[in-house]
Amino acid sequence: MARGRKSVTIRDVAQDAGVSLQTVSRVVNGGPNVRPALRDKVRASIERLGYVPSLAAQRMSGSRSYIILAINDRERTLADWRERRGTDWVDQMLLGGILTCSKHGYRMMVELIDTHSDHVERELGAAISALQPDGVVLTPPHSENALITGLLTERGIPFARIGSKTPGPGIALTMGDEGAAHLATTRLLELGHRRIAMIAGPAQYSLSGWRVEGWKRALAEHRLPFEGLLEVGDFGYESGTRAARALLDRIPDLTAIIASSDQMALATLEVARDRGLNVPRDLSLISFDNTPIVRFTNPPLTAVDQPIAETVSRAVEQLIAREPVVDGAPVIEVAATLVERSSTAPAPGMA
Amino acid sequence: MARGRKSVTIRDVAQDAGVSLQTVSRVVNGGPNVRPALRDKVRASIERLGYVPSLAAQRMSGSRSYIILAINDRERTLADWRERRGTDWVDQMLLGGILTCSKHGYRMMVELIDTHSDHVERELGAAISALQPDGVVLTPPHSENALITGLLTERGIPFARIGSKTPGPGIALTMGDEGAAHLATTRLLELGHRRIAMIAGPAQYSLSGWRVEGWKRALAEHRLPFEGLLEVGDFGYESGTRAARALLDRIPDLTAIIASSDQMALATLEVARDRGLNVPRDLSLISFDNTPIVRFTNPPLTAVDQPIAETVSRAVEQLIAREPVVDGAPVIEVAATLVERSSTAPAPGMA
DNA sequence: ACAAGTCTTGAGAACGCTAACAATATGCGC
C-alpha cells in the first residue's frame, strides 16, 4: 500500500521535542550554545523520528552544498572505455572519495568530462551551476587543464588537483611519481641491473615527466647514462608493444624495463615472451599502477602502487576543511610504494 | 581576483527576457503552451547568461529531484576492496548510469552499502532522506535483499533490480545469465566436449543459480548427466583454486570448465598449469564477467560478457520514464554475449 | 458580435533549511 510518505522534516522534530526549528538546526549542525539537556532531548527526537536533513534544503538556505564533485576523464564510447581503461581509477577514486565524504556528512558526485572536447567549459560550467559543489577534485589529465582550473578559480570554487605538482591555484596532491620511479630504478640497480630502460607515458600527463625524472636521477646517482633508454607510449597496450620492441631491438644488453602503466607492462611481457626472453630471468620488469590485473599475470608483476584512494581521500578532506586556501599552499605528497612480485630478479650474471 | 560570483538564477533570465519567472520555468522544462516567439526569446536569454537551473532548488519546489541513486556493495577496507574485487562493476555502472542520466538531465549518485551490515536500513534510509532520489538502482547482491526492497517500497521510491529475475516489486533486469550459461555450454558441446564442469558462484546471488540452470539445460538437451560436475565458489580466486582442484581430482575425463567469475577462471588456469595441463589443448575454459584482466592472460580467456553498462543504462531509462510501475511489470532481459578468445578448443581427440 | 471555450502568461505560496538578528535567561562582580 506504499504510502510514499512525506519525509520527516526539521519541523516535525521541533514539534516533537518542543523547541524551535533553529534549535534543532543547531543540534544537527553541532552548533555551540545549546544546553546539554535540551540537546539530548532533541537528539532523542531526531533518533526516534529518523530525521535526516534534506541535502537540497541545506544547500538552498545555507552556504554549503555538502557536495564534492569529482571530475574524471571520459572515453567517448563504451568500446573506448573497455579497450583503453587499464586502471581501476574510478573504482579507487570512489572508494577514497565516497567513504571520506560520508564520514563528514558530504556526498561525492562524479562527472565524466572529455578533456579534448570543445565543450569542456560548458559541461563543467553546467555541472557547477547545477550542483554548486563545495569543492572539486580533478584527476589527470584534467588536473593540468588551464581551462578547467581557470573556470573554477573564476567561480571561486575550491579544488584539488590530483597528480599535479605545480603549487597554485588550488590544492595540489602528487602521488610521489618522481620518488616512486626513483625507488623502482634504485631497486633494479641494487639487483645489479645497469641497463634499465623506461617506457614513459604521454607528455600531456605531467606525471609522465616526473617518472622520467625519478628514473634519470637514480641512474645519475650511479653515474649511468640514460641516452637511448627512453621510449614514449600512451599508457595503452599497443603503444607498449611498439615501445618494448623498439627497446629490445635497439639495446642488446638491456636487462630491465620500467613501464609507466600496467597495460604497457603487459605488452612488454608479451613481447619478451615472443622473443624467448624469460621474465624475470632474462629481463626484469616493473610496472606502474598496480591494478588488479598484474597479480594474475605470469609471472605476477612487481609494480608501483599508486595510492589513488588515499590521495583522493586526502584531497576531499582538504576541501571539506576549507582552510582559507593560502596562495602557495604546500603541495601534498602521498607516497607510492613498490609491491615486489615475481617479475624482478638479479641481473643475469649476478645471481 | 576570484569574484566568487553569484550564479545566474531564473530571476536574472526572466528580467533579461522581460517575462515572468513562470514562463522561464516553462521554457526550461519544455512545458506546453508557450508561444514560439516568446520561447525563442527566453532561450536566447538563457543561452546568453549561461543559465542552468539549480538542482537543489528544483528538488525543493518540484516533485522531482533529478537524482538517481545507485547502490553498490562495499568492501569494508581498502585491502578487501583490492583483494576481492575482480570486476570493474563500478566503472561499468558509472559509465552506463552517468551518461544515461545526463542525457536526460539527471544525475547519478553512488552509495556504497555493506549488505551484511546491521545498519543497512539505517544507511539506506539516511541516503534516501538526504537525497530523495527519483529512483534507485540496486546491484547484486542488494537486488535480492528484502530489507532494501522493502524499505524502498514502503517509501514509494521506484527502483530497479539489476541481475534479478523475480518479477516484483520494482523493475527487474537480468543480464541473461541462464541464456549465457546455456550458450557457453552449447559452444563447448559443439566443440566436442562431453564432460563439462561448472564452478558456480555463491547461493546468495540468485544469478549463480540461473547460470547453473543454463548449464544444466544445455547438458540435458544432449542427454548428458551433470552429477558430480558442479563445484561452488564465492567468486574469489582462492575458492576457484579449491574448486578447480576438486574437479580435476574427481573427474579424470574432464575436458572443459565454465567458471562463474573471471577470478575463479584465473585460478583454474593456474591450477591447470600446475598440473601440466595445457589450456586449451587439454582443457577448455570459459569465464564469466569479461573484465579487462582476461584479455591479458595466457592464453586470453573466452568469456561471457556481462552487459553491465547497458543494463544499468536501461534501468536508469526505465526509472526516469516513470511509467506508473504496473504490478507484474515484465522482466527486462539484456542479452550477454560470448567473446571467444583462446582458452577454448575442440575436445581432445576431436581436432 | 457575443458567449464559451482554449491558449498563453503571471502572481503568490510553498518546499525545508539556515543566517541574521531579536529576545530572553543566566551568570558574575560588586
Added chain:
DNA sequence: GCGCATATTGTTAGCGTTCTCAAGACTTGT
C-alpha cells in the same frame, strides 16, 4: 540585589525553483 556581559532560545526572512490558480488574450461557433 543591580547592572552588565554572556549563554541560550526564538523569530523572521529569504535561498531558487515549481505548483496552483487566476487573469488576460485569442479562437471559434452561431
